[in-house]
Structures are given as C-alpha cells and as structure tokens.
Amino acid sequence: MAEHNVLGKEGEQLTINLLQNSGYSILEKNYRFGKAEVDIIARKGDIVAAVEVKTRSTPDFGNPQDFVKPKQIQLLIKAVNHYVIINDLDVEVRFDIVAIIKNKSGTKIEHLADAFYHF
Helix, strand or coil, X not given: CCHHHHHHHHHHHHHXXXXXXXXXXXXXXXXXXXXXXXXXXXXXXXXXXXXXXXXXXXXXXXXXXXXXXXXXXXXXXHHXXXXXHHCCCCCEEEEXXXXXXXXXXXXXXXXXXXXXXXX
C-alpha cells in the first residue's frame, strides 16, 4: 500500500477512536454512493455526522481541511442523504471534517463540527 494510503488509514482510525471517546457510535466506514465516499458516518443521540478525514504529514501546502473542495462536498451531501433515506433515519445531519497532521514530531487532530458552513 502506498505511503499516503497508509497515512490515510491511520487518520481514519485515529478519527474513529476520537469519535468513540466522545460518545459517538460508528455506523459506517468508507460508505460509497455513486462517485462519493464518506469516510465515516457516526451517530451521537439524534445527530448523524458525516465525517471527512483529511490526513497530511505536513501543513506546508495548507491545512488538511483546505483540501475538501466544493465538488466533493456536493457528492458527500448526496451520499449522506441517500444513507439517511435508505435507513429511514429521523435525525439531524451534520458534516464534519477531522484534520490531522501526523509526522515524526507528533500528531495534531482538529475536529471541525459543521465544517461545510465554514467554506
């Protein structure tokens, strides 16, 4: 597996741990619908969070969350809407980004709730 794929999988596992430690239950990992893939779908109470994980080894080219582009956001929204409908969920849906910088110096994790409203 390519190094960036390994880093991405590590970031997803760190995010799952973070979410579970914060009281979320993980409903899906790598949920696919059409051209979209939602990294993590998690639930806490009446909130379902679609979580996009962005892991980088350096912030030199920008913050990890800066790499979520409008087209990707549109695809994620469609995928999560589909998930909610087919599972007949009566919940509030939120879109989060977990931005991770992981390198030899350590790991920095930032959970941005309702992140798509910040664009």
